[in-house]
Amino acid sequence: MLGKLLKYELRASSHTMLPLFGLLLLVSGLTNLVMRAANGTNPPVVIQILLTLLTVSFSVGMLAVGLVTVFAMVQRFRNNLLRDEGYIMHTLPVSIHTHIWAKVIVSGLWYTLSAAVFVLAAFLVAADAEFVQDMANVFGELLRSLSFESAEMLAELLGMFILMNIFLSLLIYASLAAGHSLPTRKMLWSILTFLALVFLTSLASRGISSLTVSLVDGITTLIYDGSDAMTAWRAVCAVGAGYLILFSAVYYLITVWFMKHRLNLE
Amino acid sequence: MAILKCAALTKKYGRAPALEGLDMAVEPGRIVGLLGPNGSGKTTLIKLANGLLRPSSGQILVDGREPGVETKKLISYLPERTCIPGWMSGEGLMGFYADFYADFDRKAASDMLARLDIDPRAKLRHLSKGNREKVQLIMVMARKARLYLLDEPIGGVDPAARDYILGTIISNYNPEAAVVISTHLIADVEKILDDVIFISRGRMLLSASADDVREKHGKSVDEVFREVFKC
Numbered sequence: 001m002l003g004k005l006l007k008y009e010l011r012a013s014s015h016t017m018l019p020l021f022g023l024l025l026l027v028s029g030l031t032n033l034v035m036r037a038a039n040g041t042n043p044p045v046v047i048q049i050l051l052t053l054l055t056v057s058f059s060v061g062m063l064a065v066g067l068v069t070v071f072a073m074v075q076r077f078r079n080n081l082l083r084d085e086g087y088i089m090h091t092l093p094v095s096i097h098t099h100i101w102a103k104v105i106v107s108g109l110w111y112t113l114s115a116a117v118f119v120l121a122a123f124l125v126a127a128d129a130e131f132v133q134d135m136a137n138v139f140g141e142l143l144r145s146l147s148f149e150s151a152e153m154l155a156e157l158l159g160m161f162i163l164m165n166i167f168l169s170l171l172i173y174a175s176l177a178a179g180h181s182l183p184t185r186k187m188l189w190s191i192l193t194f195l196a197l198v199f200l201t202s203l204a205s206r207g208i209s210s211l212t213v214s215l216v217d218g219i220t221t222l223i224y225d226g227s228d229a230m231t232a233w234r235a236v237c238a239v240g241a242g243y244l245i246l247f248s249a250v251y252y253l254i255t256v257w258f259m260k261h262r263l264n265l266e
Numbered sequence: 267m268a269i270l271k272c273a274a275l276t277k278k279y280g281r282a283p284a285l286e287g288l289d290m291a292v293e294p295g296r297i298v299g300l301l302g303p304n305g306s307g308k309t310t311l312i313k314l315a316n317g318l319l320r321p322s323s324g325q326i327l328v329d330g331r332e333p334g335v336e337t338k339k340l341i342s343y344l345p346e347r348t349c350i351p352g353w354m355s356g357e358g359l360m361g362f363y364a365d366f367y368a369d370f371d372r373k374a375a376s377d378m379l380a381r382l383d384i385d386p387r388a389k390l391r392h393l394s395k396g397n398r399e400k401v402q403l404i405m406v407m408a409r410k411a412r413l414y415l416l417d418e419p420i421g422g423v424d425p426a427a428r429d430y431i432l433g434t435i436i437s438n439y440n441p442e443a444a445v446v447i448s449t450h451l452i453a454d455v456e457k458i459l460d461d462v463i464f465i466s467r468g469r470m471l472l473s474a475s476a477d478d479v480r481e482k483h484g485k486s487v488d489e490v491f492r493e494v495f496k497c
Contacts (some may be wrong), residue, residue, distance in 0.1 A: 084349035093338040
């Protein structure tokens with residue numbers, strides 16, 4: 001059933017996300033072309049105006065792509081599971097857990113794609129033959145010098161990025177599920193719950209920070225011998241991942257509890 | 267065995283009870299009218315059977331099981347409001363139902379859409395409100411479910427649409443299944459009901475066959491309802 005939910009989730013969200021990504025890449029490409037056309041001593045006024053408009057659109061688009069992605073994912077969860085569509089979704093022969101995982105996976109995918117489109121758009125604006133050649137050289141050099149340790153670092157960074165996605169999605173879902181269990185001003189309560197969860201999370205993090213310090217020391221001593229930079233990096237990753245998994249699990253349980261026991265589709 | 271059974275079922279919203287100690291059973295093969303004025307607890311009962319709400323106390327069983335993933339395979343539910351996703355087409359919606367429900371009859375749904383002259387490729391958000399309601403009913407009735415729970419299927423629609431809706435229910439439901447129709451518009455549904463359950467302020471006032479009610483009171487179910495719930 002997870003596969004079927006993912007299929008419909010991707011279809012529904014792609015209606016918003018793909019045009020957004022397409023538009024940003026189109027503006028980036030056009031900006032690049034107009035920048036090159038304006039690359040003379042005295043470009044025509046039309047080109048200058050066009051360049052200004054495209055540069056502003058590009059900057060706004062770059063800022064918006066992340067925000068719009070988060071906003072679209074919030075709306076998708078809210079509309080699909082906590083409002084009218086919920087009457088259909090919650091009566092499918094699918095567990096709450098499957099619903100939540102479908103949303104987490106698809107949100108994570110769109111967050112990743114929006115980060116990729118952000119980078120691609122930046123490249124598109126700057127791209128010319130020389131730039132492409134330079135980037136190819138840099139990547140070629142990077143690949144040649146790729147050691148086991150740097151590959152490991154990349155994998156760990158990717159893992160942290162995935163965990164951050166899950167953490168962010170579940171924080172938002174827990175806030176929405178709790179806020180929408182109330183009879184009125186559901187969105188306001190969701191925002192207040194979000195702020196309260198962020199505050200409590202930060203308080204809890206501080207509360208166990210002393211433990212964290214000894215944890216890092218402990219991991220460094222127990223698992224790896226020596227205290228080189230790589231060891232410290234691994235310890236930081238382990239502790240960071242531990243934090244993200246712990247708080248994600250708490251948010252997950254909050255989301256499940258509210259959707260099972262306090263679902264209010266009115 | 268009853269397909270739907272409630273024992274001392276109570277549901278409270280905060281302190282306010284929506285259902286209080288309800289005992290009732292719905293047998294397969296019957297069309298049951300769940301009749302009561304607004305706020306009597308009809309929708310709450312249907313939501314409890316669908317697992318959209320949890321009982322405060324007591325028990326509700328569908329085919330002997332508490333509401334959950336397995337019982338949702340048996341129930342075809344028509345909510346009181348239209349909630350089909352507007353971004354889908356009729357074709358897409360049929361695919362959606364066929365993907366999730368093994369008992370969905372795609373051909374029956376397709377035929378019903380064709381009879382209404384609804385283009386299956388059109389986005390649902392582009393259809394009129396009335397047609398969206400009909401599409402939703404078609405999806406619900408195109409399933410060969412064991413229990414149909416129809417919450418106010420004829421509320422807020424014109425008389426011609428009421429006839430279409432009741433006709434669709436009668437000509438498409440699985441005869442071995444039970445159909446529960448919640449409504450306060452008795453006159454329109456009376457002719458199709460086998461049994462009636464009167465519910466008021468979360469309590470059951472009467473549960474009997476429609477024929478028995480008519481025979482005992484010498485009146486139509488609608489007239490009995492008006493007498494019982496006189497303001």
